[in-house]
Amino acid sequence: MSHRSPIIASIENSYDRKDIPEFRPGDTIRVHARISEGGKERIQVFQGLCIRRRMNGARSTFTVRKVSHGIGVERVWPVNSPRVAKIELLSRGRVRRAKLYYLRDLSGNAARIREKIGEYATKNDVEPTESDA
């Protein structure tokens, strides 16, 4: 979107989520997703490994993978979706790919990702404050 109109940019920026912490592929995150069923809304927590971040302006998405009862489960959310209530960064991972699709073919210890110590430099605006809520 190199030649995005300033009008469209202002509309898209108004949907930007400032309260989402920085996370990258390889990081373990916990997504608090809003689920509405039967007219009721509740929060479902989905914890797993971020295997993809699609950086595309307002259309950005991320994919979280976890292995649940031996079955691989992947969920995709738009980064700016109101259905994402909260994202927690649990740990960083050391990876050499932007898209970790190769994990789908691996299981057990081979599917493990080595942890990376330390925080992101822009950690200061990670925690949602009272005013953001």
Place this chain on the structure above:
Amino acid sequence: MNLQLGLIAKKIGMTQIFLEDGTRVPVTVLAAGGNAVTAHRTAERDGYIAVQLAFGEKKEHRATKAELGHFKAAGVTPRYRVREFRVPAAVLAQHPVGAEVPVSIFNEGEFVDVTGTSKGKGFQGVMKRHNMAGEKRTHGQHEFFRHGGSIGCRKTPGRVHLGKRMSGHMGAETVTQQNLKVAKVLADQGLILVRGAIPGANNGYVLIRHAVKAAIRAGKNKA
């Protein structure tokens, strides 16, 4: 006849917005702020009732003298597009000459028709232009893959029927997309967000009107 008041607008481009429940809505952004009434057409003088709108600020030195006089008489600055909308007499009375028609005549959730000039495609064959199937690519077929097949008979009628669909110029024609939902109206910025795609390229001028089918159903399309 379509008697719905509309606005002249500029197609800015497409994006997406989120509803509160998280649904993503594809929208086209239309800038329609600054529609000024430049003239009235009345039944007594002109034989029909219409309101003339002008849109798109234009520098004074780019306007012809005739245009300058017309805009001066209405008391508005020169604009790029001038267009008449046939309306009932009651609507005409609400919009005096020189006044601005705000984008707030459209409300969120209403249906609109958008008219624009579609993108020109140049000279195209029958497969792209009329969705014909072409011919088979195998079984020894050669040299005729994207043709339209036979275009008629022999002695009777001895000519090609009028209107037979063939290749030719495609696009760059006036297209109206009916019954698009208004996703959002940003009145302070003069923007209307319409759900879905509309004809034409970005930065093209389009007309946005209340949906005529919805108006007929509600009995609101009478003079």
